Amino acid sequence: MATNKQVILRDYVSGFPKESDFEITTTTVELRLPEGSNSVLVKNLYLSCDPYMRSRMGKPSAFALAQAFTPGKPILGFGVSRVIESGHPGYKQGDLLWGIVGWEEYSVVTPEMHFKIHDTDVPLSYYTGLLGMPGMTAYAGFHEVCSPKKGETVYVSAASGAVGQLVGQFAKMMGCYVVGSAGSKEKVDLLKNKFGFDDAFNYKEEQDLSAALKRCFPKGIDIYFENVGGKMLDAVLLNMNMHGRIAVCGMISQYNLEDQEGVHNLTSIIYKRIRIQGFVVFDYFEKYSNFMEFVIPCIKEEKIAYVEDVAEGLEKGPEALVGLFYGKNVGKQVVVVARE
Amino acid sequence: MATNKQVILRDYVSGFPKESDFEITTTTVELRLPEGSNSVLVKNLYLSCDPYMRSRMGKPSAFALAQAFTPGKPILGFGVSRVIESGHPGYKQGDLLWGIVGWEEYSVVTPEMHFKIHDTDVPLSYYTGLLGMPGMTAYAGFHEVCSPKKGETVYVSAASGAVGQLVGQFAKMMGCYVVGSAGSKEKVDLLKNKFGFDDAFNYKEEQDLSAALKRCFPKGIDIYFENVGGKMLDAVLLNMNMHGRIAVCGMISQYNLEDQEGVHNLTSIIYKRIRIQGFVVFDYFEKYSNFMEFVIPCIKEEKIAYVEDVAEGLEKGPEALVGLFYGKNVGKQVVVVARE
Missing domain, CATH: 3.40.50.720 (NAD(P)-binding Rossmann-like Domain)
Incomplete structure (x- = not known):
């Protein structure tokens, strides 16, 4: 058993999002997958704040950019995570992934659009930005x-x-x-x-x-x-x-x-x-490996500069996310959930 | 010498064009090219009323769609014409053309974007519409x-x-x-x-x-x-x-x-x-001959229907042209200058 801090959407947002549209709650979870599950249990390390997430905060609508978040549940976004337990043949304990997770310390995910992280001699948080979506x-x-x-x-x-x-x-x-x-x-x-x-x-x-x-x-x-x-x-x-x-x-x-x-x-x-x-x-993720072949050497040879704006701790997540829409972030806005 | 009726732009138009933005004048012209000219003297038969012409009626502007008409001069547009005299090696007396001409009975044109009409067993006015621009x-x-x-x-x-x-x-x-x-x-x-x-x-x-x-x-x-x-x-x-x-x-x-x-x-x-x-x-006129190969048989086999709204006489031109912007035309708006 472990505590699981979460960022919950209180209710659908209209207008500019506010910190008070979110609340931080703590529940306890069993750090174990249900018997027979083919999902993956992950520990979240870094979360990504992205402008498109605004389109998931509003009421469900045929015209929305993406599926709405559910009030009372953790919001979702791209993140970097470590596999704790895997029921999926493609992943094993200890793997590092990036893909959609809950804004919480531990998530159970169905790894359909998750990429395995192979290159770990670059900062892991880069997989929320430069090396990610x-x-x-x-x-x-x-x-x-x-x-x-x-x-x-x-x-x-x-x-x-x-x-x-x-x-x-x-x-x-x-x-x-x-x-x-x-x-x-x-x-x-x-x-x-x-x-x-x-x-x-x-x-x-x-x-x-x-x-x-x-x-x-x-x-x-x-x-x-x-x-x-x-x-x-x-x-x-x-x-x-x-x-x-x-x-x-x-x-x-x-x-x-x-x-x-x-x-x-x-x-x-x-x-x-x-x-x-x-x-x-x-529509372009099939070219992700081409992109990595191009960009990893650029980083190592310092041909690319990259600036992150890092918020420390999940409880700073709402402030960091809301800040995007006021232009408060300088560079890629990241939230650190845990540094290993 | 001949009389040459013309449709003159009185002044730059703002807002919806009105008939009174134009006037009909009659001058006399010599039906002969100047010595050494490489232009072509034509008798205009049919004129085309097209919505893009509105963009030429306003004041000259970097943001205008096309070069402005000159107040005091005849307006210009696509038309079907018969060559009376040619100083250009590519054209000879009697040729039928379509391309940009003045709104007048006789024009002297530099035939740079004029097409020769070869198929004359379709109505000539079609070259202002279905078979033209x-x-x-x-x-x-x-x-x-x-x-x-x-x-x-x-x-x-x-x-x-x-x-x-x-x-x-x-x-x-x-x-x-x-x-x-x-x-x-x-x-x-x-x-x-x-x-x-x-x-x-x-x-x-x-x-x-x-x-x-x-x-x-x-x-x-x-x-x-x-x-x-x-x-x-x-x-x-x-x-x-x-x-x-x-x-x-x-x-x-x-x-x-x-x-x-x-x-x-x-x-x-x-x-x-x-x-x-x-x-x-x-940008696509290089494909005009392909288009003709496709469309002429369609017309002859009655696979294409085509409706024209025909105004008789150059003096009806302003009314017909202005009518476009009120949706008065039913089908392609043509002005007949002369039926041969």
Whole structure:
């Protein structure tokens, strides 16, 4: 028997999530699988805070991005875990996994979309970001969706976040001119000095987003990696080049609004022949091993910089998760449940 | 010497165009090219009224869809013409052409994007529509941009117009389920009974466009051929299927607005993996001969129905052109300048 601290959703969230939408409870669990189970019992080590999780906090809806969380139960998200007991032939005690788990100390999971962690001479928490879902999102979103070519101009919004910081660096590796935006001086400094973006701006300090983009891209934008939506998308549309591509990864500025902002400049897409393509990383996980072959050497050779914002302890989880929607995190937001 | 009636733009248009934005003038011209000219002197027979022409009526702007018309000069558009005199080696007296000409009885043109008309056992006016720019738009837009597959569901807005009526028929030929919308009972009847759409509705009689689409597409929309924009696009986004495609041909509902309507449901494109692709027919004219090989037999075997709305006389041109933006035309709007 063990205590199992959990982060419980109190009720469906509307508007901006608050810490009080969650509560921390402690139950006791038997650290043993039921007889005949083919599930896996894991101890959770690191949890990932991701913007898409907002779409699971609202009431169930045909229009929601993903299946709703259940009030009264722990919320779910990507995490890194150690197998304590396995009823599944593909996993054994001691294995390290990353995939969807409960926000709790111990979870029983059906390992259908869980990846085994083989490389352990990188920080394990990286499997919530650079080496996990956000890394794969950046890699597939940029290389598969944006159709990039050397010398093109690339704009990334929410550029210091888990996905944005990587998209910018992948684009630089390809020989693109890369500009990012973020919401504080500290983040803009990171973009320029740590992640090697060619230029960056603080969108909160710009009166006119279209003018800011024109200043950074006097010859226009070939590729926009969309993480925010709303007014930013409107400004981007005015600055896109002919045959430009917009990969729509997320629209974090819209997730907490009851009524989404209108985007007004869509007629631009006609004569500019713009392609706007929504995508979801789940469609690309078959390429995860290719991604690992590419990215692990980049880390070891220090060709990629990566910044995490680490909250210590599951009880800090709600604050860290809610903070995402206020842009409080600097880099990938991780919650440490246990350091082994 | 001959008289040359012309349709002149009085001044840049803002808001909905009015007949009074144009005036009919008559000048005299010498029906002879200047010495050494490599242009072509033509007699105009049929003129085409197309929604994109609105974008040429406004003030010159970096954001305009096409180069602005010049106040005090005749407006320009696609037309069918007979060569009176040619200084260009590729054309000779008596040739029939279609391409951009002035809205006037006689034009001097530089034949850079003019096509020679070889098939004359179809009505010549068809080269302003089915066999001209709108036909090629429908063909390329559907086959090249929509990536259609047999059995998919296809929605066409402004479906009785020059492009829409053809898209619907091309989609039926491919084995798709096709629904169109239009703005009157007469047009809806045409869609169902003349053009062979599986279903159709009058958008002006629907309180809730999304509900209308859900009624017509209980299993969702795979392909949307976008001609109107605004509220219709918003309703469509809610009804698109996973991996749906939206080919953006035009957004006629927005062209006369000072501030374009906001489109609110763009987050749908993320989890539904929707592709929105703007396109312009000029990029596809290299395939015009393939299109003709396909479409001429269709006409002769009566596999394609085609409806024109014919205004008789250049002096009826402004009324016909302005009428497009009020949905007055039933089918392709043509202006007859001269019947030979």
